[in-house]
Amino acid sequence: MSKLRIAVQKAGRLHDESMELLKNIGISIDNGKDQLKASARNFPVEVFYLRNGDIPQYLKDGVVDAAIIGENVLIEKGEDIGIAEKLGFSSCRVCIAVPKSMKYNGLTDLEGKRIATSYPNTVQKYLDTKGVSANIHIINGSVEIAPNIGLSEAICDIVSSGSTLFKNNLKEVETLLRSEAVLAVSPVLNKEKQAILDKIQFRIQSVLKGRE
Numbered sequence: 001m002s003k004l005r006i007a008v009q010k011a012g013r014l015h016d017e018s019m020e021l022l023k024n025i026g027i028s029i030d031n032g033k034d035q036l037k038a039s040a041r042n043f044p045v046e047v048f049y050l051r052n053g054d055i056p057q058y059l060k061d062g063v064v065d066a067a068i069i070g071e072n073v074l075i076e077k078g079e080d081i082g083i084a085e086k087l088g089f090s091s092c093r094v095c096i097a098v099p100k101s102m103k104y105n106g107l108t109d110l111e112g113k114r115i116a117t118s119y120p121n122t123v124q125k126y127l128d129t130k131g132v133s134a135n136i137h138i139i140n141g142s143v144e145i146a147p148n149i150g151l152s153e154a155i156c157d158i159v160s161s162g163s164t165l166f167k168n169n170l171k172e173v174e175t176l177l178r179s180e181a182v183l184a185v186s187p188v189l190n191k192e193k194q195a196i197l198d199k200i201q202f203r204i205q206s207v208l209k210g211r212e
C-alpha cells in the first residue's frame with residue numbers, strides 16, 4: 001500500500017508547530033528530526049524533514065505529495081502548487097524595511113536602490129506593479145544585516161514579532177503580503193494518495209475547529 005509523503009520544515013519557525021499538528025491529528029512519529037525521513041506508526045504516512053526553500057520543487061516534481069509550509073514560500077517559488085488548507089499558525093508578513101534614519105515617502109524612494117532579500121520574485125512583482133525599478137540582491141539568511149554593512153539601502157524579508165527589524169535599526173515601510181502555514185499539495189497526486197490526504201485534511205479540519 002502506498003504511503004503519503006509529507007514534507008515539513010527541518011528546522012526553523014514552522015517545525016515545532018508542524019510536528020504538534022501531526023501529533024494532534026493522531027499521526028505519531030517514532031524517530032526524531034536527526035533522521036531526514038520518518039514513518040508514522042499508525043497511518044500510511046512518511047514525513048520528510050526538508051529545507052523550506054526546497055519544498056516547492058519537491059512538490060512540483062511529486063517527490064513529496066504534500067507539505068506543511070509557509071504560504072510566503074509557495075508564493076515565491078511555487079505558483080502552480082495548490083493549497084488544501086490554511087493552518088492558522090506561524091503567521092507573518094513579507095515586508096520591505098529601510099534604516100530608521102531614512103526619510104521614506106513611498107516606494108519611488110527606492111528607485112535605482114539596492115534591496116537585499118530571500119524573496120526576489122515577490123519583490124520584483126511588487127516593484128513591477130508599482131512601476132519602480134530597483135536592484136535586487138539575493139541573500140539566503142540574516143537579510144536584516146544588509147543595510148548595516150553597506151550591502152543595500154533596503155531589505156525585504158518576513159516579519160513576525162518585528163524584533164529582528166528593531167534590533168537592526170530598521171523600520172517597516174511596505175507590506176507585500178501576509179502569510180501563514182498551509183497544507184500544500186503536489187499537482188501530480190494520484191488517486192490512492194489523494195484518499196489518504198482527504199483523511200488527513202478531515203482530521204486537520206476537526207483540530208482547527210476545536211481551536212476556534
Ligand code: PRP
Pocket residue numbers: 012013140141142143144157158159160161162163164165
Ligand atoms: C526570520 C526572518 C526574519 C525574522 C522575523 O529569520 O528571516 O529575519 O525571522 O522574525 P521576527 O519579526 O519575529 O524577528 P530567522 O531567524 O528564521 O533566520 P534567517 O533569516 O537567518 O533564516
Ligand code: MG
Pocket residue numbers: 141142143144157164
Ligand atoms: Mg532572518
